[in-house]
Amino acid sequence: xxxxxxxxxxxxxxxxxxxxxxxxxxxxxxxxxxxxxxxxxxxxxxxxxxxxxxxxxxxxxxxxxxxxxxxxxxxxxxxxxxxxxxx
Amino acid sequence: xxxxxxxxxxxxxxxxxxxxxxxxxxxxxxxxxxxxxxxxxxxxxxxxxxxxxxxxxxxxxxxxxxxxxxxxxxxxxxxxxxxxxxxxxxxxxxxxxxxxxxxxxxxxxxxxxxxxxxxxxxxxxxxxxxxxxxxxxxxxxxxxxxxxxxxxxxxxxxxxxxxxxxxxxxxxxxxxxxxxxxxxxxxxxxxxxxxxxxxxxxxxxxxxxxxxxxxxxxxxxxxxxxxxxxxxxxxxxxxxxxxxxxxxxxxxxxxxxxxxxxxxxxxxxxxxxxxxxxxxxxxxxxxxxxxxxxxxxxxxxxxxxxxxxxxxxxxxxxxxxxxxxxxxxxxxxxxxxxxxxxxxxxxxxxxxxxxxxxxxxxxxxxxxxxxxxxxxxxx
Ligand code: FES
Ligand SMILES: [Fe+2]
Ligand SMILES: [Fe+2]
Numbered sequence: 486x487x488x489x490x491x492x493x494x495x496x497x498x499x500x501x502x503x504x505x506x507x508x509x510x511x512x513x514x515x516x517x518x519x520x521x522x523x524x525x526x527x528x529x530x531x532x533x534x535x536x537x538x539x540x541x542x543x544x545x546x547x548x549x550x551x552x553x554x555x556x557x558x559x560x561x562x563x564x565x566x567x568x569x570x571x572x
Numbered sequence: 573x574x575x576x577x578x579x580x581x582x583x584x585x586x587x588x589x590x591x592x593x594x595x596x597x598x599x600x601x602x603x604x605x606x607x608x609x610x611x612x613x614x615x616x617x618x619x620x621x622x623x624x625x626x627x628x629x630x631x632x633x634x635x636x637x638x639x640x641x642x643x644x645x646x647x648x649x650x651x652x653x654x655x656x657x658x659x660x661x662x663x664x665x666x667x668x669x670x671x672x673x674x675x676x677x678x679x680x681x682x683x684x685x686x687x688x689x690x691x692x693x694x695x696x697x698x699x700x701x702x703x704x705x706x707x708x709x710x711x712x713x714x715x716x717x718x719x720x721x722x723x724x725x726x727x728x729x730x731x732x733x734x735x736x737x738x739x740x741x742x743x744x745x746x747x748x749x750x751x752x753x754x755x756x757x758x759x760x761x762x763x764x765x766x767x768x769x770x771x772x773x774x775x776x777x778x779x780x781x782x783x784x785x786x787x788x789x790x791x792x793x794x795x796x797x798x799x800x801x802x803x804x805x806x807x808x809x810x811x812x813x814x815x816x817x818x819x820x821x822x823x824x825x826x827x828x829x830x831x832x833x834x835x836x837x838x839x840x841x842x843x844x845x846x847x848x849x850x851x852x853x854x855x856x857x858x859x860x861x862x863x864x865x866x867x868x869x870x871x872x873x874x875x876x877x878x879x880x881x882x883x884x885x886x887x888x889x890x891x892x893x894x895x896x897x898x899x900x901x902x903x904x905x906x907x908x909x910x911x912x913x914x915x916x917x918x919x920x921x922x923x924x925x926x927x928x929x930x931x932x933x934x935x936x937x938x939x940x941x942x943x944x945x946x947x948x949x950x951x
Contacts, residue, residue: 528816553935
């Protein structure tokens with residue numbers, strides 16, 4: 486199990502415990518932490534988050550990401566992680 | 573600007589806006605102003621599929637066993653999708669190609685619209701498989717008031733843009749008599765019409781389609797009409813690309829990252845755009861009532877579909893920087909639909925190369941900024 490530390494997303498700062506089988510987007514929805522999204526396929530860039538700590542497995546995508554940025558719809562945790570919104 | 577299929581003028585497309593700049597001449601993809609469109613084209617090409625690859629023979633047996641009200645839901649949805657894809661299989665080409673100024677965007681529009689023709693062909697494939705008289709299903713489309721009403725709203729912006737831009741491309745700016753009506757045409761009003769058309773297409777692909785998707789997937793959740801659902805899943809995968817493209821175009825315009833005049837137009841039109849979302853959502857709710865007029869189906873009824881509509885309307889509005897219209901519709905009332913829409917669960921077509929994954933590590937920019945600040949300080 487991995488721990489996702491949420492740093493002030495949708496007004497919430499809390500920790501989720503997940504198996505790492507689902508995308509971070511699906512996990513956040515499941516736990517009622519709501520973020521912007523649209524395509525759910527890595528094309529549109531609506532779901533960009535900042536990965537502050539830890540590692541994720543990221544599927545390829547069409548969006549140009551800066552260092553430390555991930556798409557919630559294309560990434561799964563492979564360690565304990567900490568995420569926040571993009572500034 | 574008048575249209576030519578091959579302008580002799582040497583222009584650097586990197587300096588052109590997406591639309592209403594110089595006409596495109598050389599189709600070249602060695603450099604792009606917005607490489608997003610190049611990537612969308614490549615993705616769409618890798619998604620290529622043919623309806624005949626999907627077996628729908630069991631659906632015939634399933635369909636025969638459906639209750640009458642379920643048959644009505646199933647067929648009406650298909651008819652609506654047929655209408656939407658008929659529009660999408662031609663309109664982006666006719667409306668946007670004469671106005672486009674970037675080769676990568678021109679190529680995307682052609683590839684996009686082509687993929688819609690595959691969707692249209694797949695409906696014939698499904699209908700042929702499940703009913704004895706496919707012709708009647710198609711013939712009824714233009715005879716069904718509820719469908720026609722919506723046909724008007726999905727084609728209205730396209731038609732207006734096409735009419736005015738054709739006049740502009742032939743006669744330039746000025747007052748022109750079109751079919752007995754005097755119409756004032758200038759570049760600003762054309763750009764405005766283009767912006768609104770892009771919004772209406774985004775609404776079509778990102779909201780209107782999802783009512784049908786929900787119904788198709790609801791049948792398949794019961795393990796019936798699964799061939800149909802497989803096809804709809806391929807269509808939904810394509811639509812996720814299409815809606816991303818219009819979303820990106822709209823956002824580039826709004827953010828002033830393309831033509832600065834477009835940023836002003838986006839601001840000016842904001843209330844009109846919100847009204848468009850609201851109107852479309854209401855029309856789709858009326859459609860939900862029509863679908864379920866003779867009764868619900870397991871897992872879905874008019875009420876829950878309407879809540880889903882409010883929810884998905886919010887999602888799409890937020891994606892183009894607008895405040896959600898329905899503050900109470902925060903969560904998805906049909907969470908299972910995401911199993912059908914998420915990238916993970918879409919079956920990889922044989923043509924598609926395997927999805928590549930890589931590891932991304934956390935990076936705290938605040939800490940690193942602080943490091944460099946300290947370094948500066950030490951110097
Ligand atoms: S939702 Fe579009 S990139 Fe994640
Ligand atoms: Fe389509
Ligand atoms: Fe589409």
